[in-house]
Amino acid sequence: MQHRIITFSKNVFLPLTTVCRNRCGYCCFRTPVGNGCLMAQEEVETTLRHGAAMGCTEALFTFGERPEEEPGFKEYLRPLGYTTILDYCEAMCRKSIEYGVLPHTNAGILTFEEMEHLRSVNASMGLMLETTARIPAHATSKGKEPEVRLAMMEDAGKLKIPFTTGLLLGIGETMADREESLCAIRDIHRRYHHIQECIIQNFCPKPGTPMANQPVPTTDEICKTIRMAREILPRDIAIQIPPNLIDASLLIPCGVEDLGGVSPLTIDYVNPEHPWPAFEELKIIAGEAELRERLCIYPQYIERGWYHPDLQSLINRLAQTVKLRSS
Numbered sequence: 001m002q003h004r005i006i007t008f009s010k011n012v013f014l015p016l017t018t019v020c021r022n023r024c025g026y027c028c029f030r031t032p033v034g035n036g037c038l039m040a041q042e043e044v045e046t047t048l049r050h051g052a053a054m055g056c057t058e059a060l061f062t063f064g065e066r067p068e069e070e071p072g073f074k075e076y077l078r079p080l081g082y083t084t085i086l087d088y089c090e091a092m093c094r095k096s097i098e099y100g101v102l103p104h105t106n107a108g109i110l111t112f113e114e115m116e117h118l119r120s121v122n123a124s125m126g127l128m129l130e131t132t133a134r135i136p137a138h139a140t141s142k143g144k145e146p147e148v149r150l151a152m153m154e155d156a157g158k159l160k161i162p163f164t165t166g167l168l169l170g171i172g173e174t175m176a177d178r179e180e181s182l183c184a185i186r187d188i189h190r191r192y193h194h195i196q197e198c199i200i201q202n203f204c205p206k207p208g209t210p211m212a213n214q215p216v217p218t219t220d221e222i223c224k225t226i227r228m229a230r231e232i233l234p235r236d237i238a239i240q241i242p243p244n245l246i247d248a249s250l251l252i253p254c255g256v257e258d259l260g261g262v263s264p265l266t267i268d269y270v271n272p273e274h275p276w277p278a279f280e281e282l283k284i285i286a287g288e289a290e291l292r293e294r295l296c297i298y299p300q301y302i303e304r305g306w307y308h309p310d311l312q313s314l315i316n317r318l319a320q321t322v323k324l325r326s327s
């Protein structure tokens with residue numbers, strides 16, 4: 001029998017702001033501008049310090065898209081000494097590097113220049129494609145236009161940024177839409193070879209959101225999508241599922257290779273009602289397969305040197321650390 005390896009990354013989740021210019025029909029993350037809409041620097045640093053002490057290697061900076069477009073947001077940001085959330089993000093990425101944790105930023109839609117700038121302080125970056133279909137849930141979210149998202153993924157490729165993307169299932173798309181989305185990811189990867197993983201994530205409806213009663217994708221349907229992804233995507237793109245949102249042990253046989261970022265410290269701020277499995281549970285999920293820790297930059301991109309030279313010593317040190325922990 002073929003020896004299978006299932007990977008994961010040990011991370012901390014840092015939602016720098018919950019303010020976002022978009023209005024997705026399924027969102028439970030976004031909040032209006034107001035007290036508590038920004039994560040304070042002290043909290044970021046405390047999380048990074050504790051995360052580093054617990055052996056976390058990845059700082060996931062995920063937050064609302066272009067919050068400055070929301071009236072009043074800048075007044076909350078200014079006292080921290082920044083004019084844009086991306087300036088704040090860059091500064092916090094630098095802190096993360098100081099604490100010995102590799103930053104991975106998903107800030108929604110970014111321009112080529114913004115990504116080029118953030119690349120120097122990020123080992124990898126990400127943007128969920130979600131779907132190439134035009135769906136009602138995205139009707140009031142300009143950042144969710146498929147062309148805009150595909151263009152950003154293409155720019156990331158031109159910049160040689162190891163990249164994470166994926167599909168969000170159950171937001172009003174069809175199986176044919178999923179196939180089209182996967183083909184779009186494949187085509188971009190064939191041009192730039194930068195997509196390291198594709199997340200197949202099931203949407204979990206939340207009370208109080210416009211899509212609270214949306215029917216959820218069944219395990220069979222998710223398995224079928226994973227199999228389709230494995231057929232369509234090149235072998236060097238890992239298929240990832242979030243082990244806190246679904247019984248991952250049922251999906252490993254469908255072709256899953258990665259369990260994504262799992263945190264011993266922070267919650268999943270997008271799905272706060274779903275706790276992360278503990279490390280011992282991950283081993284059970286992996287079953288016969290070998291569970292192996294990885295960094296947020298996959299080994300093939302470390303070998304190719306697809307990172308800013310300033311990150312080299314930290315990447316090398318942490319690569320050695322996870323190797324020792326997995327042996």
Ligand code: SF4
Nearest residue numbers: 020022023024027030
């Ligand atoms: S982009 Fe993300 S944070 Fe913004 S409204 Fe949509 S789901 Fe919510």
